[in-house]
Amino acid sequence: MSQKEVNGSSHRGKVLTLETMNQNVRQVEYAVRGPMVLRAVQIEEELKKGVKKPFTEVIKANVGDAHAMGQKPITFIRQVLALCAYPALLEDDKFPEDAKLRARRILDGCGGQSIGAYSASQGIECIRKDVASYIEKRDGGIPSNHENIYLSTGASDAIVTMLKLLICGEGRTRTGVMISIPQYPLYSAALTELQGVQINYYLDEDKCWGLDVGELRRSLTAAREHCNPRALCIINPGNPTGQVQSRQCIEDVIRFAKEEGLLLMADEVYQDNVYAEGCVFHSFKKVLFEMGPEFSSVVELVSFHSTSKCYMGECGFRGGYMEVVNLDPEVKAQLTKLVSVRLCSPVSGQALMDVVVNPPQPGEPSYATFTKERAAVLADLAEKAKLTEESFNNVPGFHCNPVQGAMYTFPRITIPQKAIDQAKAAGQAPDQMYCMKLLETTGICLVPGSGFGQREGTFHFRMTILPPKEKLKYVLEKIAEFNAQFLQDYS
């Protein structure tokens, strides 16, 4: 029996339609690149075509994309990458010796000494060793084994891979995964796609987006009624919320994970992005091991890093790694098998990660420049973090927590009832309407808080602090102006 006979119209209709596609994929939402961005791209086209607007440029403050905002690449990183790509340059006097040495070392780790060869599925061994050394140094000597390092296609890839490994079961035994609200929407998107159960725990906006174990427990207890919670995800420093977790808080979380039998996923891609006085980045790995063997030999922890953020902001190369701690060796073998199906992560991204984890050392020719460039980026970000907080807290109706770390601000905004009613009538989230109007009026593209999750009845938006200082000032002013007008229009 041919399909034609089964369904008379099938040879004319599409095989793949909204109705017949994977409905899990259909349900995925991803606001960071959602309708706001599509509209922003349209407006850019319109501007190009000469359409008159009250602004001349679209400013995409929706994504944490440093280079797109004008940040310059770190010289040493790019020298090593150029040398790896075109080894004839190894003979060129213009390149410093340490960059050449580094490129040679990476090339020696590649099949046929070419970054055009597939690497081992887990990543190039010498790079994984450098990652392990970096972690050891970062964590004050706590050992790290390169066999536990997996290089990945950005942190996104590693996070999705771990979730894929975890999620199974049906109905009440379906795997639940705890994520913070507000969250980075990769998590909700991946959970939807993989049909894991999303378990929300709320960060406390009034305590600077702090994480409270009482709230974890509330959320877990409620979730146990309908699914099987097995993992707890933390983003530290936080996206979109910008908080940096205290050591005490991390300890509490680890104790909670142990008591409750949860695997910890620590998203630490912003580990170098800490700005606020008194805030320090503590890795989950370090705290776990400092809590003693009772914890460090038991709690399963996976932590994620990326080349996309910190001072380098090298998003396009899609470099990243995860370190797995206390993972069952048989599961590790399964993980290795799983990543091998896609052969390997981009080798240029692996090479970039190598430079990040093993930067030039004192005495080496590139040390001074590297250190200066890195410090300049981080100082600039710190200044912009402060500027943004202060500026937004002067806007009537805004409440903005300090941007302690990461690259975003997530102010609470006031939307008048009249505007809420109008948005609801149009089937729109009120903060979506706010952001869309802002885009149309000023060319500034933000992401509405509803794309990250927020407490019912509150409204926010996320903005990166990445634009160059003068542009950032302009953006902050324009948002304040727009907000005043908006409040007036809907009062």
Add this chain to the structure above:
Amino acid sequence: MSQKEVNGSSHRGKVLTLETMNQNVRQVEYAVRGPMVLRAVQIEEELKKGVKKPFTEVIKANVGDAHAMGQKPITFIRQVLALCAYPALLEDDKFPEDAKLRARRILDGCGGQSIGAYSASQGIECIRKDVASYIEKRDGGIPSNHENIYLSTGASDAIVTMLKLLICGEGRTRTGVMISIPQYPLYSAALTELQGVQINYYLDEDKCWGLDVGELRRSLTAAREHCNPRALCIINPGNPTGQVQSRQCIEDVIRFAKEEGLLLMADEVYQDNVYAEGCVFHSFKKVLFEMGPEFSSVVELVSFHSTSKCYMGECGFRGGYMEVVNLDPEVKAQLTKLVSVRLCSPVSGQALMDVVVNPPQPGEPSYATFTKERAAVLADLAEKAKLTEESFNNVPGFHCNPVQGAMYTFPRITIPQKAIDQAKAAGQAPDQMYCMKLLETTGICLVPGSGFGQREGTFHFRMTILPPKEKLKYVLEKIAEFNAQFLQDYS
């Protein structure tokens, strides 16, 4: 109620074990990087430690990894990549003008003129335009729209993404996907992971691994009893089988897909790898459009390409694209959303793809070198294809079809009953035992035919033809010697 109370031992056992992990992932098999390769890596370690072996080197003929086998990168490609990575080189006289122009054009397409910026989720627009022009030219002017091009993280990523979009339903309505046997095991692995139903159709070894529509129909009819077949995958030129499909055969397949309401997935990553006299690569897109609007306006086709194969062999950069034809616009929007969750494919891989689809033209400074280098690689491969076929057909017990295209040979081998019995007693596939013994005796790493699928009772292995000629000759000799000994041992 805490997990401790639910299950007394949970705070001491692992959250994630073989039993509690995603069982779909557990069932995935991926022979190309399976047990053979793990053992090969161990043997390499042993050699390094000075363990005596009857050989001095492991030769990994298991993967189509050109650079790892010593193939040199194409100069122009790497010049452009180095310029993109380190734009200070744009001032350097040593780089030809056309490489600089190209790098500038790519950088102009990047956010902040940096390949360190995230690109649009679908890929950089000017590169997608170059891909579309390439396809148009390749296909004799049949139009291609850059809106239908998705740049991907290797072809692997695009293939898995399409399968993910397609697969849904439960029980008898579960999506079935037809794949050739022997197949490239990415397909079976992805189907297992996504719980699609794998529908095998067998290539005809006696007709040079030809594809016969009768066999497609048999396989489809049988599958309709237990699932909902919705897609048909073809690899042309074939991996692991090396056949190049005739135009007639492609037409037949397209007609079949239309009649039966199947979406076509054409894996054309070896489109430049055609060696045999009289064989030509025909793209599915071209044939589809030449069959007239009755077909070209109806049949949903997705075709895949990659930077990893052909003359460039740039596997490490993880570049690729897919072109979607006749996809429902709403589904296309869903596809775009889906790929946006992982932000973008590696921009250096995108840049590489740009050079591949838009190589230097006559009159440009790099034209001569580029053309010479490309021709040399392809001529060398053609020679090795011939050499391999001839050599294997002289081995008693081997039957080897011509390597018309791609990069592999897949000879049928004879395994004596005694060896079969011994393998079965050890719970091993007989060809796995054969390959493992070959590895231990000679250091040559192949993939057993059972990793790709083969007709019951037949045995094969896959070997790449990529080793440099002298090494390839050595490999061919060693395999012949080993085979003679093996037949003798088990006679």
